[in-house]
Amino acid sequence: MMSRILEWVEDWIVYKHINENADQKKLYLIKAYNDRGLYKHADIHAEKLEHKLLHGKGLDLKTNKHLQELKHIQYYSNNPIKYKIGYEMLNDIVKYQKLSYKEYAMTYLLELYNRSELSNFDFEELIGETQELLSHIGDSEVSDILKLTQELFIDNGADNVIQLSNLIKTNTIKSDTEFHLIVFLYLNRKARIKWGEGLIENMTLIRDLLEYGINSGIYSINGKIPNSQFNNLAGQLSQFSTYNEVNSFIDKWIDSVNTKDKSSSLNHAKAIASFYFDDYSNVLYRLKKVKYDNLNRKMVGYSLKTIALYEINEEALLHDHIHNFKRLLRRNQKALNNKYFLSHSNLLKLIELIIKKKYNTLISISLADYTPLFYRTWFIKKGIK
Numbered sequence: 425m426m427s428r429i430l431e432w433v434e435d436w437i438v439y440k441h442i443n444e445n446a447d448q449k450k451l452y453l454i455k456a457y458n459d460r461g462l463y464k465h466a467d468i469h470a471e472k473l474e475h476k477l478l479h480g481k482g483l484d485l486k487t488n489k490h491l492q493e494l495k496h497i498q499y500y501s502n503n504p505i506k507y508k509i510g511y512e513m514l515n516d517i518v519k520y521q522k523l524s525y526k527e528y529a530m531t532y533l534l535e536l537y538n539r540s541e542l543s544n545f546d547f548e549e550l551i552g553e554t555q556e557l558l559s560h561i562g563d564s565e566v567s568d569i570l571k572l573t574q575e576l577f578i579d580n581g582a583d584n585v586i587q588l589s590n591l592i593k594t595n596t597i598k599s600d601t602e603f604h605l606i607v608f609l610y611l612n613r614k615a616r617i618k619w620g621e622g623l624i625e626n627m628t629l630i631r632d633l634l635e636y637g638i639n640s641g642i643y644s645i646n647g648k649i650p651n652s653q654f655n656n657l658a659g660q661l662s663q664f665s666t667y668n669e670v671n672s673f674i675d676k677w678i679d680s681v682n683t684k685d686k687s688s689s690l691n692h693a694k695a696i697a698s699f700y701f702d703d704y705s706n707v708l709y710r711l712k713k714v715k716y717d718n719l720n721r722k723m724v725g726y727s728l729k730t731i732a733l734y735e736i737n738e739e740a741l742l743h744d745h746i747h748n749f750k751r752l753l754r755r756n757q758k759a760l761n762n763k764y765f766l767s768h769s770n771l772l773k774l775i776e777l778i779i780k781k782k783y784n785t786l787i788s789i790s791l792a793d794y795t796p797l798f799y800r801t802w803f804i805k806k807g808i809k
Contacts, residue, residue: 482598648682662700
């Protein structure tokens with residue numbers, strides 16, 4: 425009985441997923457009509473769907489993909505329409521398939537560039553092979569935008585950031601789509617990196633991108649911003665805004681956060697902001713008001729408190745806190761991602777070493793020996809390399 429109920433639930437999940445995608449639903453309907461020999465009904469729906477795909481507002485990755493699927497369904501059936509316009513339909517299948525292939529392949533290229541920056545993997549050969557294949561296929565409006573997005577990784581200038589920022593705000597790209605999400609996430613990441621490298625001086629542009637991400641629903645799920653995402657946004661904004669601007673941002677959007685404890689979410693986010701602006705007393709004040717219902721967030725709070733206690737020179741309290749933090753880490757080691765566990769463990773080890781170095785200047789510290797590491801930029805700011 426339980427297995428049968430699970431099958432019903434899974435069927436419902438699939439049905440709901442298909443039903444939420446109007447175009448995909450129409451494609452299944454057209455195929456169903458063709459399979460049952462109801463060709464007139466299939467043709468009527470095919471014509472309406474093709475018109476919608478060709479004349480709909482906003483660019484989308486799925487447009488050429490769905491056009492290719494539509495032509496494929498009509499052609500590879502017993503529908504007599506293929507004998508009337510078979511040559512033209514076959515030509516369209518190939519045309520839309522090539523365009524769709526290029527568009528999706530270009531999104532993979534973006535991730536190859538992205539992963540090359542974030543890891544030690546060398547994707548140069550794969551990137552070259554893919555670009556060679558794509559050079560033989562014509563462009564589309566979607567691939568033109570993806571090419572501009574690709575320039576974020578190739579060109580060190582700021583023009584591509586400005587151009588893409590303006591483009592994404594004009595509704596050229598259909599909102600609430602995978603294409604919209606892909607372009608925005610790469611744009612937002614590279615814009616912040618280029619700002620950090622001094623290639624972009626306009627901080628308003630970066631702030632506007634974050635605001636756009638929230639207003640457009642990119643950062644939200646079912647209309648609510650996940651707690652972890654909200655904390656990340658507060659941290660990002662703290663790197664290129666004033667203290668007052670970050671706190672105003674937190675106050676403005678806290679009601680949109682998916683949380684059962686608004687006060688804890690607010691104070692945790694403000695503790696993060698206070699840390700970035702070296703207001704360590706306020707870090708401790710805010711953290712006192714936080715009740716943690718999430719282990720990862722609790723670890724962040726403990727690391728913030730570790731640094732704040734060190735900065736205000738409360739060594740006795742810091743010693744007790746480090747002892748408690750180590751116990752917390754040991755108890756939850758299996759529940760934590762290994763990299764996450766090591767990041768916090770290394771932070772504690774370094775803090776203890778820095779304290780010892782205050783009394784023994786012969787102690788040497790190399791940041792390279794402590795990887796991964798939480799809040800690495802703070803240690804660099806303290807002159808540790």
